[in-house]
Amino acid sequence: MSPLKAYLTGHAVDGQVGAGCQMDASLHFDLTFAEVEAAILELGLCPARYQRNRQTISCAGQLTLLRSKVVVIGCGGLGGYIIEELARLGVGRIDAIDPDVFEEHNLNRQLLATFANQGEYKVSAAARRVAELNPAVQLVPHRTAFSAANGRELLTGATVVVDALDNMTTRLELAALCRELGLPLVHGAIAGWYGQLATQLPGEDISAFLSGPGAAGKGVETRLGNPAFTPAVVASLQAAETCKVILGQGTSPAGRMLVLNLLDMEFEEIRL
């Protein structure tokens, strides 16, 4: 057993290693916090911060999450909550893509928008938030808009891609590129009390369900707006689907779209 693993085993209590011990090991052995976390999980031990995941996410699953890279396109209403949940889950690398700064009209719903950080780039706020939450997670900020031109480079090495965009034109470009690259894409969209969720697995095509006959770039959100709770609900569903795709658990989301109506508390499943 390596000195690191002997150290971790010696300091584990009830199969758990606390954050202080993990930090000490990081300094002592000149490793990153994430590298020590991988060593803990490889030993079948649990970093104490994940103890309440209990049987839902095993040590092996936690290690798979740590070694995964999720690219989140858009850091607004959906993206902010998705990044928060992926960081708490322990996804090892999150790439956040958004060209915008926070403005006052973001405050009604965007988790990362605060009264004080108006004018700050959304991806910068995301990086700071993730650093505060989980030092094992690397958030790589990309202060740019996703496009067909830069998309291939942005999606390199992704385990899963998450669509938290705000227009259909870019969504269709993203879905097309994910099909071409064979990457799983977890789509979410919102408007008012309503939302939708679908996952495009490699070999599938959900694009017919992302637009309409009017070929408009925006949907009814231009009229309805978006309140605080709708992005939180849909983003959490996206985070759950992302976790399932990474871990290969649960019922496959293939070929199904969920449409949510929070006003009437109705959930419809559409077969794609």
Place this chain on the structure above:
Amino acid sequence: MQVTVKLFASFRTGRTPVETRDYPAGTTVADLVAEREIPVAEIGIMLVNCRHVQLECGLADGDIVAIFPLLGGG
């Protein structure tokens, strides 16, 4: 022929959410949309008997049509 039309989300506001009525042969999804004054630019998914269709899709007796608004926000 009898056709059931189900409207979803914001399309329910000011309209009957579920309605089964007689329609003349040759009626299309576009006719149902126009009758309900639904702006085409706001339409997302359209289904007939749970299958994705276009506006010009012709209808048959017993069909169930579902019309959802386009949700684009993030």
